[in-house]
Amino acid sequence: MPALETLSLVGPYQEVLDVPLTHHLVPRLTSLELWHCTAPRDHAIYTSLRSLILARTTWTISYSEFLDVLGKCRSLERLRLQQEVLDPFAQELASRGRPRTGTQRRATPLVLPLLRSMTVEGQCKVLVHFLATIHVPQATTVELKNCYDENEPGPLVTRLLAPNPQLRIPFLSSLRTVSLSCWDGDPFKVSLRGGPDGNALFSVHYGTFHNVDWPGNAFLEHNLVAIMDILPVATVDTLEVEGCIDHVAVGTWQRMFQTFQSLRTLRVRGRGTLDSLWSGLARATTSSLEAVCCPALSESGIDDRSWDGSRTKFTATAQLFDIVRGALNARENAGASRLKKLQLHLGYVDELWTRTSELRETWVKDVKELVDEVDYRGWKT
Template identity: 25%
Template structure:
């Protein structure tokens, strides 16, 4: 079938399937998807592929040969591996991966990996250089004895995953069945798609450089929830991305953390704010009934526990301008916010916008008491915005009650005037 360009093959693990797929038989093949069969060993076949998907396949060659095949895939743009790393000999798991020389897949634009153990994922990533121009979706199988996400990343990540060191935005979710980090990195200019010959689409297409991203996630087979892992998630965040140049820190400017914040600690948050000194936007969301007090205790501690805490430069996250928080409205939370933002204000470092989103009253905190807290915060932050359905309902009810009282007073007054006129 010399004209065939796309082949999807699913079968039993047997050598006869893979052996028949050769460059000589399929010289125009561009898209190859194999499931539960043997991967062919014809390097020239892979050299022409643009899309390769391997699902639970087996190999008649070593992992080193597999790397050679990938390195020879000079046209490959999209690589998907589903449970495809368990079958090569486990010899590739031995040794120190940090001493390896990672291969490059020059035109790769998207890598998807799922259904692999943390160890297999980490070791594979240690052998492949993935520039920020490659969109990543890496989902590993959780193993209780290993530190969740940080262990899934390669030990030589500075050489193989540079996006970890240059990401400017991170959205972290540790809630329910979701444990993931989404990283976004900005590039100085749009990146052209490499020219792929006359038969390929025009090379004038551009990648959206502002949305180059990578997603790293974990999947639990026991179906338990991730809620108790918030502190671990913050630790993973720090350990995974603390790879900036010495003394400069990470360039991260926007951080969104979603989950049940009761399970975090002030110490964990303090490490976060020390690790990301360039932070400009902080968004805390998730369970509206979780306590978010430790977020502000951690931010405050990151400034006040420094040796130079008396100086203006001691303020952590100097450029922090926008904070959005969703959680339980308790006295401790408002008090922690007041202490944190008052200290920053006294140092001349004022947050521009503080958004309080659906902070329900708790532990007997009255509407009047909360309004007093918000008024105090308005003296320390340039703009405090309250987005709260409960408060709007209370204020609307209060307005309606006041309106009813005015109407009642008006009716009484009109009745009195009518009586006087009759007399």
């Protein structure tokens, strides 16, 4: 098959198909997709590939040798490693023991100079090592999927991205949008968009199994802090946070508003109360006499997905209205731009709903003097 350029092979679902592919057999091959097959043993076949997709593909070599094989793919533009391709290597890495630095790295970086799209599935241990090894200067899409928590404490963002992620994935040095979702016992997700047009994507989909030493409600705050510690967020204009918002301390929200200086849009979804978030904005606004925090902030919204039931409903408190009004007044006094849109959708317990009926009307009138558009909705829970 000397003229063949694209090859896709799918083996039996519960078996592994052994196909003796060689470079001599397909010398012009540029796209290879294998499902339930053994990986080609002739490493020369990889040198001209521009696209490589492997799913449930078995290797008879070590992890280090596997990285050497990928290193031969100098023309590769698209890489997908799916469904247990990397899982056997996790056991090999575990047998090496844990280094003092917390991240195992290869002495020689794996450089794929033309790679633009990469999707990798596997256990957390091997993904941490893989990301610390690979350099993809032209990448515009990096997706990590189906990695599992191995009951190791500490923010996932720290383990996956440290050290110096922007050196290996350059678009992370110019982030535009950060989306972070953490739920007790449910998947962790983080999405980072950057690059000149803001469309380059780094995303993690992470299945979590929480233990008593690392409760799920700590994931949101610790990973938000890790993002601020590790990544340059000064250019981020959109932040989306999902989870138990009131499990994040006021001081952390204060730091967030002070750190995301270019923030224009803040969207939150989840449950609990919003007191700590708005208290953090108030503190961030009044704590500095030199410059107002995130001066261009123009929209604060709630992604209210009614189909998702009580999980994405925020609860009103007696003091929330005063906190919000105080924060908005403080921003006006500090010279910050007015919010163009404020969205608050809140559920009330019966007693609070009755007790605040007149106060709510007054509050909405007051806030409309400070915000261009107010989308307020309240209901009894």
